[in-house]
Amino acid sequence: MATVSSRRDPDRTEAVLRATLELAQEVGYAKLSIEGIAARAGVGKHTVYRRWPSKGAVVLDVLLASKQQLGYPDTGDIVADLRAQMRAGMELLARPGISALYPALIGEIQNDAALAAAFRERWLKPVTDGTRARLLLARERGQLSPDVDPDMVIALLYGPLYYRILVAPGPYDAAFVDSLLDAAFAGLKPPADSRHVS
Amino acid sequence: MATVSSRRDPDRTEAVLRATLELAQEVGYAKLSIEGIAARAGVGKHTVYRRWPSKGAVVLDVLLASKQQLGYPDTGDIVADLRAQMRAGMELLARPGISALYPALIGEIQNDAALAAAFRERWLKPVTDGTRARLLLARERGQLSPDVDPDMVIALLYGPLYYRILVAPGPYDAAFVDSLLDAAFAGLKPPADSRHVS
DNA sequence: GTCAATACGGCACGTGCCGTGCCGTTTGCT
DNA sequence: AGCAAACGGCACGGCACGTGCCGTATTGAC
DSSP states (O other), rough: OOTTTTTHHHHHHHHHHHHHHHHHHHSHHHHHHHHHHHHHHHOOOHHHHOOOHHHHHHHHHHHHHTOOOOOOOOSHHHHHHHHHHHHEEEEEEEEHHHHHHHHHHHHHTOOHHHHHHHHHHIIIIHHHHHHHHHHHHHHTTSSTTTTOOOOHHHHHHHHHHHHIIIIIOOOHHHHHHHHHHHHHHHHHHHHHHHHHHH | OOTTTTTHHHHHHHHHHHHHHHHHHOSSSSSSOOHHHHHHHHHHHHHHHHTTTHHHHHHHHHHHHHHOOOOOOOOOOHHHHHHHHHHHHHHHHHHHHHTTTHHHHHHTTOOOOOHHHHIIIIHHHHHHHHHHHHHHHHHTTTTTTTTTOOHHHHHHHHHHHHHHIIIIOOOOOOHHHHHHHHHHHHOOOOOOOHHHOO
16 A cells, blocks of 8 residues: 555656756756656656646756755854855855756746745745744844844845845845845944944 | 837727736736737737737736836935835735736746846836935935945845745735834844843 | 556647737728 | 728647556556
8 A cells, every 4th residue: 555656656756857957957947848858758748747746846856856954053153154054055056957947946936826835845944944943042042132033034134135036136146145144133224333423 | 100110009008908907817827828818808919919028028017007106205214215115115016916916927037038137127127226326325324334235235125025925925014024124224133232231 | 476556658639828820901191 | 092000800830738548567465
């Protein structure tokens, strides 16, 4: 019974994921089709549909496969830890095959509720759970303003990255992450002494 | 010569935009088709293709039509002005027909470079230009830390809004905007006195 | 060792929409 | 009056969808 659903899975599954990654790099996400993926993988269309409900779901699995566990460091310095985490994520999304696929997937979840749920549960949640826990720890230690909501901080720090990827063109590099963290932690208000000077 | 390209434009153009907005509310962006739009508008498909290159372009025009000029207030208080601006934008995107269309359009630009350019030039740029100018003014007046890049501030403030709309579910209301501005301007660091207390 | 169940590749089907032709008509400028 | 352009209607080939059916190969149960 238990083996019923997995008679000959692994080889074909891997073949489909590999074919998807290759095809995506060649023709782009928009022109990707399940028909094309199946042909490239040397597999029948049913074999794909049996495993995934849509091409977006296949791509989500491609991305998940390329995401090794991003352990959350705790060096004691919350800013340094966040910087390390954000840079690691940025590096992952800069990888050749992935960089174009990720925005396309985010685009796809705007029109596919089931895919959106899967993306949030399997990709986003693991990341934000770790970040939230680390932020709470920092708040307890007095390294963070006691009246900020961790989920607000997550949006404040990661939102700008998504903004640069999805909405507006602009620098998306380590320097951006650095100045982002600087501004977020120090605040946009002018330093107190400069106020006295004026 | 000048009239060559506009013999009988306005009525049909409006009819198509209206039909697009109606159909989008009924079937959603994903199931929207130019064929369906033309039929709903009582118009030949050529009439649509003559004006727009894709359904995304039609939707962009629908959104532009519903966006009255958002004047940029200058009350002297940069935080109050930003809050007013962000709330106005939020209100616009909360309108029944628009709320679902906007994320879908952002999704579409991930796979259509021409549409992305049009969106950024005709929708995004007018907004960010105003915001950037207002931020520079505030910086000159000493209401803003002198070493922050206005474009970084824009990403810092608007990124979290897009993050909530496009990526992660979560509160998206006036209270969120308020706490966002509070955190961004005050910074995430604990207040100086609380450090001395510990 | 036999047998039933399942996954598989291959193929074909109907459907929907794409983008583009062509046709005959209407409209508005000259 | 005459002409050029836009128009509605229709049809076309093309593509990918999602789903059947076929015959084959593999696997676990008995």
